[in-house]
Each structure stands twice: as C-alpha cells, then as structure tokens.
Amino acid sequence: xxxxxxxxxxxxxxxxxxxxxxxxxxxxxxxxxxxxxxxxxxxxxxxxxxxxxxxxxxxxxxxxxxxxxxxxxxxxxxxxxxxxxxxxxxxxxxxxxxxxxxxxxxxxxxxxxxxxxxxxxxxxxxxxxxxxxxxxxxxxxxxxxxxxxxxxxxxxxxxxxxxxxxxxxxxxxxxxxxxxxxxxxxxxxxxxxxxxxxxxxxxxxxxxxxxxxxxxxxxxxxxxxxxxxxxxxxxxxxxxxxxxxxxxxxxxxxxxxxxxxxxxxxxxxxxxxxxxxxxxxxxxxxxxxxxxxxxxxxxxxxxxxxxxxxxxxxxxxxxxxxxxxxxxxxxxxxxxxxxxxxxxxxxxxxxxxxxxxxxxxxxxxxxxxxxxxxxxxxxxxxxxxxxxxxxxxxxxxxxxxxxxxxxxxxxxxxxxxxxxxxxxxxxxxxx
Numbered sequence: 001x002x003x004x005x006x007x008x009x010x011x012x013x014x015x016x017x018x019x020x021x022x023x024x025x026x027x028x029x030x031x032x033x034x035x036x037x038x039x040x041x042x043x044x045x046x047x048x049x050x051x052x053x054x055x056x057x058x059x060x061x062x063x064x065x066x067x068x069x070x071x072x073x074x075x076x077x078x079x080x081x082x083x084x085x086x087x088x089x090x091x092x093x094x095x096x097x098x099x100x101x102x103x104x105x106x107x108x109x110x111x112x113x114x115x116x117x118x119x120x121x122x123x124x125x126x127x128x129x130x131x132x133x134x135x136x137x138x139x140x141x142x143x144x145x146x147x148x149x150x151x152x153x154x155x156x157x158x159x160x161x162x163x164x165x166x167x168x169x170x171x172x173x174x175x176x177x178x179x180x181x182x183x184x185x186x187x188x189x190x191x192x193x194x195x196x197x198x199x200x201x202x203x204x205x206x207x208x209x210x211x212x213x214x215x216x217x218x219x220x221x222x223x224x225x226x227x228x229x230x231x232x233x234x235x236x237x238x239x240x241x242x243x244x245x246x247x248x249x250x251x252x253x254x255x256x257x258x259x260x261x262x263x264x265x266x267x268x269x270x271x272x273x274x275x276x277x278x279x280x281x282x283x284x285x286x287x288x289x290x291x292x293x294x295x296x297x298x299x300x301x302x303x304x305x306x307x308x309x310x311x312x313x314x315x316x317x318x319x320x321x322x323x324x325x326x327x328x329x330x331x332x333x334x335x336x337x338x339x340x341x342x343x344x345x346x347x348x349x350x351x352x353x354x355x356x357x358x359x360x361x362x363x364x365x366x367x368x369x370x371x372x373x374x375x376x377x378x379x380x381x382x383x384x385x386x387x388x389x390x391x392x393x394x395x396x397x398x399x400x401x402x403x404x405x406x407x408x409x410x411x412x413x414x415x416x417x418x419x420x421x422x423x424x425x426x427x428x429x430x431x
Contacts, residue, residue, distance in 0.1 A: 010189045011196065011230055012081040012164045015041050018233045029254060030238035033070045037233070040074070046155035047078025053155070054134060056108060058083040058162070059169055063107040064218070065089045065098065065116045068240045071138050071148055072217050073226070075111050076171075080189065081160055085169040087184070088218035095119055099128040101174045101182045104375060109134035117145055166190035172374050173220055175316050184374030185316050192227060194341075194367045200228030202322045202339040203310055204285040205258060209234030212250060212259035214242040220316040221290060225260040234258075244268045248276050255282045262290035266301045274304070283307035285325070289314065292410060295332045302328065311335055313410060317383065318394050319344060319364025321408050334407040342366035344408065345393065346400060347385060359411055362400040363393040370394075 009017075018027065019041025027040040035043065051062065062079050064086060066072040079086040087105045089098055098119065102110065110133050112120055117140040123129045137145035170192045172184040187195075203224075205211075211229040213222045213236060229236050237254050239246065242265060250256060266288060269277065283305055288298075289312040302309040309328070313335035314320035321344065323336030338344050345353055346360030354360030363385045369392075372380040385393040399412040 042157040044078040048082035048160040050155040061107040063087040063110040066113040113138040186371040196227035196231040214239040221260045257284040318369030359401040362396040
C-alpha cells in the first residue's frame with residue numbers, strides 16, 4: 001500500500017490516534033471524573049473487546065438508556081470500535097416507546113444506568129422485551145445486571161482486531177414521525193465522519209476546543225458536539241443535567257469554548273443576573289438548533305455571552321445550514337446557507353421545484369444524509385425527493401423560502417408537530 005492508498009480516517013481511528021499523539025491531554029470530563037485521550041482510547045478498546053468476547057459480531061446492536069456520564073460516552077464510541085451499532089435512546093420517552101425502539105432495532109444487548117435499569121427490568125418482566133437481552137449497567141441491581149465498571153476493567157486495553165469499515169453501521173437514532181411511531185435513523189461510519197468534518201468546520205472547532213455537552217448524549221445535538229471535538233482532538237465536558245447556574249460554574253472551571261444548545265437553554269441563561277453571565281469569558285462559538293430561535297433571543301444571547309452564536313438548521317436525517325457570524329446582523333431572521341457539500345431546494349405540492357421567491361418544502365442533498373430509516377423502506381421512500389438527474393434528496397417536511405442571496409428562512413412546519421425544549425412531540429405521543 002502506498003501513501004496515497006491510506007484509507008480515509010473514521011471516528012474510531014481518530015480516538016486511537018489522539019490516544020497516541022496527545023496521550024495526556026484531557027479528552028473527557030464529567031463531574032470529578034477525568035479521562036485523558038490515552039485513557040479514553042483504552043476504555044473504548046475495553047468496551048469493544050468485551051462486546052466481541054461476549055460473541056457480538058459486526059452489525060449487532062447495543063441499545064443505551066443512560067444518564068450522562070463518562071461511562072455512557074465510553075459505551076457510545078466503544079461500540080463503534082467493535083463494529084457494532086449503538087442505539088442511544090431518549091430518556092424522556094414512555095416505557096412503551098423505549099420497548100418499541102429496542103425491539104425495532106433488534107438490539108441484543110442493552111446498557112442502562114440507575115432508575116433506567118428498573119424500567120428495563122419491568123419491561124422484560126411484562127414480556128415487552130426479550131429475557132435474552134444482555135444487560136450492562138451502571139448503578140444497576142447486582143443480581144440481574146453485569147456491572148459496567150467491573151466488566152470494562154476485566155477487558156484487554158489493546159485495539160480490537162477487526163478494522164472498522166466506512167460502510168459499517170455506526171448508530172441508529174430514533175426520531176418520531178408524523179404518526180408518533182419511532183423511526184430509526186441509520187448513519188454509517190463514513191456519514192458520521194462527514195458530520196464531524198463538515199459541521200465541525202462550520203461551527204469553528206479547533207484543537208483547543210473545550211466543548212460543553214449539556215443535553216442528553218443520546219441527542220444528535222450532543223453527537224454533533226462530540227464528533228466535532230473528536231475530529232480536532234479537543235476536550236469534551238459532559239454536564240449530567242443542565243441548570244443555568246451550573247452552566248456558568250462549569251464554563252468558568254473548565255474554560256469552555258464551544259457547545260450545542262436549544263433555545264430554551266439560552267432563554268434560561270438570559271434570566272440569570274447580568275453579574276453572573278459576566279463571569280463567562282472563555283466562550284468562542286456556540287451552536288443553537290432544535291427549534292426556531294427568535295431573533296430577539298438570538299441577538300440578546302450573542303451580546304450577553306460575548307461570543308459567536310451560530311444558528312444551525314438541520315435534521316438528524318441530514319441537511320445542515322448555518323447562519324455564519326459574518327452574516328449574523330444582516331440576516332438575523334435567517335437560518336443561513338447550506339454548509340459546503342450540502343445543497344437545498346424548495347419544492348411545491350406538485351413535487352416540482354418552486355419558482356424563485358415562492359415558499360416550498362425544504363429538500364436537501366449531500367453527504368450528511370442518512371442511509372435510510374431502519375426497517376422502514378416505505379418511510380424512506382416517503383422522505384425522498386428525486387431530481388431531474390435521478391439524485392435522491394431528503395424531504396424535511398418544513399416549509400421555507402430563499403432570499404435573493406440564497407439565505408434560508410423557515411416559515412412553517414409541513415408536519416403536524418409541536419416543538420418543546422428541542423424535542424419533537426406529535427399528537428399521537430400526547431394521546
């Protein structure tokens with residue numbers, strides 16, 4: 001193999017590289033727990049080797065129902081090193097939805113923490129989940145669960161023997177559809193690496209980044225922050241649960257520079273006295289997404305926190321636009337333009353491209369688009385628009401308009417959906 005034949009890097013390989021090249025630099029912080037890149041690399045190797053030793057082969061799936069912790073991060077990325085697909089589950093959904101997602105994914109193992117272990121035990125006892133599930137837990141019942149830390153520490157720290165392929169499935173992230181039924185969004189390792197590179201550049205990540213993850217690590221917003229930080233070899237700071245005062249304290253203590261947020265978090269931060277937010281001096285660029293960001297809140301956040309605020313529009317399924325800091329003041333109500341490598345169009349109800357100036361459904365094309373919905377071929381087809389060249393575009397279900405410079409404005413939701421705290425809620429979920 002010549003130097004020009006070296007395969008493109010993937011996230012598992014980047015973790016290993018940072019473990020060698022910046023071994024003593026902090027990689028992951030959560031409360032009093034601190035892991036260097038060497039320690040994070042070895043811990044993810046141990047998770048991978050433990051799963052392989054348990055007989056799980058490539059494309060097997062591990063569901064994760066855990067509160068934020070360093071152990072959760074180790075599991076999320078350790079699965080990738082073993083060529084297993086990880087299925088992170090939103091902690092706030094109902095027990096019935098948890099069971100439906102695990103069944104649909106075909107997960108053969110589940111990792112959980114604390115009270116969520118009891119949730120899963122109850123679902124197994126009720127016949128909603130198979131008793132054959134391998135259960136790995138943090139703060140779990142000793143008689144029914146494998147203790148995560150003892151299990152991990154018993155494994156080899158050497159890299160697992162099987163190289164990860166770009167086409168290997170990296171994760172399935174569930175997001176409700178208009179019927180409220182869970183749909184599993186599949187990303188390959190190649191796609192996730194593209195998310196790291198393309199979005200990381202747009203969000204101004206660099207090797208000195210100290211990134212705060214204050215939302216659940218199951219969220220794609222957190223995945224974007226973690227992937228971007230792994231790309232550049234920065235430091236991930238995991239917040240077990242968000243509070244405005246806790247945010248200020250963590251930013252001060254760790255010198256946080258980056259992070260991903262939803263609008264309700266920014267609103268709560270602005271409710272703090274100005275004397276508290278004045279203590280924040282290290283933030284450089286933060287991202288907000290998940291629901292529309294009101295222009296007044298957008299400007300007030302930028303001015304109060306004295307950093308670049310980058311609004312991101314996109315779906316877990318793909319397509320991303322950002323409002324760059326350079327365009328912030330003159331296009332405040334916009335969600336920006338597609339990041340390099342992404343394209344968007346607007347299409348009408350007749351499935352033809354909308355004329356200039358006319359609103360239409362936002363469709364996107366690019367290398368961030370999902371592989372498809374797991375076990376939902378019809379839903380994948382419904383989410384696809386095909387152009388005149390036969391290329392597949394992702395339907396967003398959102399109505400937008402473009403101005404004369406190509407800036408996108410989201411004007412309505414085509415789907416019958418309510419947004420609350422960055423989470424999608426549908427009438428069927430409420431019922």
